[in-house]
Amino acid sequence: MSASLPIKGHVFTIVGGASLVGSATAEHLLAEGAAEVRVVDNFAFAGEGAIAHLLGNPRLKVVRADVMRLPELLAATKGSDGVLHLAALMTLNMDRDAWTGLDVNIRGVQNGLEAARVNGVKKFVFASSNAVYGYGPGIKGELVEGTPFHSAGAPPAAILYGATKIIGEQLCRDYYRKHGLDYVVLRYSTVYGERQHYRAANALYIIETYDAVRAGRPPKVFGDGSETKHFVYVGDLARANAAAFSSGATDVAVNTSGPEPISTLELVRLVTDIAGGGPEPEFEGETPGKVRLTSGGAFEIVHKEAGRAIGWEPKVGMREGLTRLIQWLEAERAKNAA
Amino acid sequence: MSASLPIKGHVFTIVGGASLVGSATAEHLLAEGAAEVRVVDNFAFAGEGAIAHLLGNPRLKVVRADVMRLPELLAATKGSDGVLHLAALMTLNMDRDAWTGLDVNIRGVQNGLEAARVNGVKKFVFASSNAVYGYGPGIKGELVEGTPFHSAGAPPAAILYGATKIIGEQLCRDYYRKHGLDYVVLRYSTVYGERQHYRAANALYIIETYDAVRAGRPPKVFGDGSETKHFVYVGDLARANAAAFSSGATDVAVNTSGPEPISTLELVRLVTDIAGGGPEPEFEGETPGKVRLTSGGAFEIVHKEAGRAIGWEPKVGMREGLTRLIQWLEAERAKNAA
Numbered sequence: 001m002s003a004s005l006p007i008k009g010h011v012f013t014i015v016g017g018a019s020l021v022g023s024a025t026a027e028h029l030l031a032e033g034a035a036e037v038r039v040v041d042n043f044a045f046a047g048e049g050a051i052a053h054l055l056g057n058p059r060l061k062v063v064r065a066d067v068m069r070l071p072e073l074l075a076a077t078k079g080s081d082g083v084l085h086l087a088a089l090m091t092l093n094m095d096r097d098a099w100t101g102l103d104v105n106i107r108g109v110q111n112g113l114e115a116a117r118v119n120g121v122k123k124f125v126f127a128s129s130n131a132v133y134g135y136g137p138g139i140k141g142e143l144v145e146g147t148p149f150h151s152a153g154a155p156p157a158a159i160l161y162g163a164t165k166i167i168g169e170q171l172c173r174d175y176y177r178k179h180g181l182d183y184v185v186l187r188y189s190t191v192y193g194e195r196q197h198y199r200a201a202n203a204l205y206i207i208e209t210y211d212a213v214r215a216g217r218p219p220k221v222f223g224d225g226s227e228t229k230h231f232v233y234v235g236d237l238a239r240a241n242a243a244a245f246s247s248g249a250t251d252v253a254v255n256t257s258g259p260e261p262i263s264t265l266e267l268v269r270l271v272t273d274i275a276g277g278g279p280e281p282e283f284e285g286e287t288p289g290k291v292r293l294t295s296g297g298a299f300e301i302v303h304k305e306a307g308r309a310i311g312w313e314p315k316v317g318m319r320e321g322l323t324r325l326i327q328w329l330e331a332e333r334a335k336n337a338a
Numbered sequence: 339m340s341a342s343l344p345i346k347g348h349v350f351t352i353v354g355g356a357s358l359v360g361s362a363t364a365e366h367l368l369a370e371g372a373a374e375v376r377v378v379d380n381f382a383f384a385g386e387g388a389i390a391h392l393l394g395n396p397r398l399k400v401v402r403a404d405v406m407r408l409p410e411l412l413a414a415t416k417g418s419d420g421v422l423h424l425a426a427l428m429t430l431n432m433d434r435d436a437w438t439g440l441d442v443n444i445r446g447v448q449n450g451l452e453a454a455r456v457n458g459v460k461k462f463v464f465a466s467s468n469a470v471y472g473y474g475p476g477i478k479g480e481l482v483e484g485t486p487f488h489s490a491g492a493p494p495a496a497i498l499y500g501a502t503k504i505i506g507e508q509l510c511r512d513y514y515r516k517h518g519l520d521y522v523v524l525r526y527s528t529v530y531g532e533r534q535h536y537r538a539a540n541a542l543y544i545i546e547t548y549d550a551v552r553a554g555r556p557p558k559v560f561g562d563g564s565e566t567k568h569f570v571y572v573g574d575l576a577r578a579n580a581a582a583f584s585s586g587a588t589d590v591a592v593n594t595s596g597p598e599p600i601s602t603l604e605l606v607r608l609v610t611d612i613a614g615g616g617p618e619p620e621f622e623g624e625t626p627g628k629v630r631l632t633s634g635g636a637f638e639i640v641h642k643e644a645g646r647a648i649g650w651e652p653k654v655g656m657r658e659g660l661t662r663l664i665q666w667l668e669a670e671r672a673k674n675a676a
Contacts (some may be wrong), residue, residue: 098512102444102505110437138486148476149487156508156515163501166487167440170494170501174436177494191450206538 003182003250005123006190008033013080016087018046028238040076042066062114067108073115082245084125085112095157105164113175124183125244131162143301183254184244193234209271213278221281230301231256233321236314247310257301259312339589341520343461346371351418355426356384364662366576377412380404411453420583422463423450433495438493443502451513462521463582469500481639502550522582523591531572532666547609551616559619563603568639570596571659574576585648
């Protein structure tokens with residue numbers, strides 16, 4: 001039996017929806033003809049600003065609820081055909097408050113799955129992360145779905161975050177095995193794009209670089225700039241989420257990364273170029289006490305399995321995606337200044 | 339500054355102490371001259387039977403408390419110099435009840451660390467597991483402290499258990515970094531020995547094998563019997579726990595495994611031999627639905643780092659340890675029959 005859940009005519013709930021990925025996915029699902037899209041959030045990290053551009057749509061519903069309160073999730077997901085579970089604390093917040101981070105990233109997922117089970121939800125899509133491959137010198141070469149979790153040499157909060165995503169994935173497997181709840185796990189790369197927030201260590205680096213260049217300050221590059229980053233554009237992820245629902249795939253976890261990785265130095269040069277030029281980058285060492293997610297060498301997050309399982313591949317390359325992000329950033333700032 | 343906490347004259351609290359490792363460690367710490375040993379347990383899995391042989395000792399104190407209730411841990415660890423944190427659900431119970439398992443193995447450790455911090459505990463020893471290296475075909479060769487976590491092909495509950503131990507270790511690192519709480523993480527191999535309980539999948543296999551042989555039934559061997567197991571004798575672990583306190587080591591995680599690994603077939607032959615002979619083993623395939631912790635090939639859990647960090651090495655080999663376990667088992671059964 002196919003686990004396909006077509007978008008058109010169905011009801012979707014996005015838990016943690018007032019977010020970068022949530023708002024883009026809500027927009028995409030509405031455009032694809034979803035009967036209703038519910039954005040569920042506790043608004044701890046975002047106001048309604050993240051979804052302001054969608055609020056006029058009569059098929060969009062905003063629900064204030066917290067993943068730590070099962071009754072609220074039971075109410076929020078009642079009548080839903082599909083649930084996309086995004087709600088999580090990322091590494092920087094995990095470092096500040098591991099108690100809340102472990103609660104939200106683990107019990108929050110259990111509550112999400114339990115609510116989906118009780119309400120007979122047809123398909124659950126869980127936002128995992130390439131953090132399940134870990135950090136540090138062990139990260140190199142091709143990262144595929146069977147790559148183990150490397151943690152030697154990584155900071156505690158990064159390991160905690162990665163481990164919570166591993167747990168979230170296994171909770172999905174457990175609900176599938178014990179209760180037959182169809183699911184797809186997507187392991188997001190670092191997301192960037194319009195409506196980007198300021199909580200993700202790697203994505204924040206793009207904005208810091210742009211701001212430095214714009215102000216005529218040399219952008220900072222750590223080490224020799226050869227360190228790899230592998231981003232994914234938010235619009236590509238919105239399509240991946242929709243494909244996870246509409247494809248027949250179930251009980252599978254796949255990488256969703258952008259077309260190709262980029263070195264830190266290439267990234268800085270690209271941002272400088274899009275900004276219309278600027279000072280040469282400044283190479284520097286570590287900042288003590290700052291949580292940075294370093295990798296040992298060149299790596300690539302391989303997304304071929306997503307092609308096979310859910311028929312998805314990324315379309316937006318770094319130049320195009322960064323251009324869109326920077327245009328949005330400038331438009332926002334102009335609006336705020338006005 | 340050395341993080342050494344001598345045993346003699348100091349107060350130790352063993353959280354989850356009414357257990358195989360807890361009772362052996364309490365006995366060892368008392369023998370080494372500890373001023374007081376507190377066995378803290380919620381007695382969810384064991385009665386006072388596990389520590390019955392120690393109850394006459396005026397330096398032993400039994401405290402009923404639950405790791406999920408911080409106030410109870412705050413009271414239980416007040417005035418303690420050292421805390422050994424054992425309380426955990428293992429894989430079989432994690433499979434039955436992931437909600438309690440994740441609570442106890444994660445929030446329970448946070449509560450333990452927080453109580454230790456508030457009460458000015460000098461050293462925290464955390465019982466981790468070789469489960470931090472995972473399961474499945476990725477497990478082969480030498481498993482050292484930097485080996486990554488393999489999970490491809492493993493059952494959900496096993497991965498959940500391993501991930502909670504990874505998280506527990508990182509919570510220790512986080513408390514050390516943020517609050518200066520000295521700690522040592524010991525990654526226990528599968529423990530066996532006198533007062534063994536019936537909750538650990540691999541250790542249970544020893545008893546099942548012995549019972550089959552004793553009853554004249556052929557013991558069962560999965561696959562071709564070449565699968566490795568690497569046990570550690572409980573008395574060796576009691577010494578490792580004491581060494582973790584008394585050594586100057588801090589902020590370190592080390593393997594504590596027995597002298598050498600053993601194949602399943604060798605194990606069955608050894609148990610049969612100690613039992614005085616019995617039928618030839620029966621080779622069989624998988625039992626559907628049963629949680630088994632398989633490994634892909636021959637592996638060895640290397641404990642050299644424990645020698646360097648805490649001056650410990652295992653002393654009791656499989657023949658000696660199994661003989662002691664079986665003698666205890668027979669004595670218990672004779673006592674119960676009488």
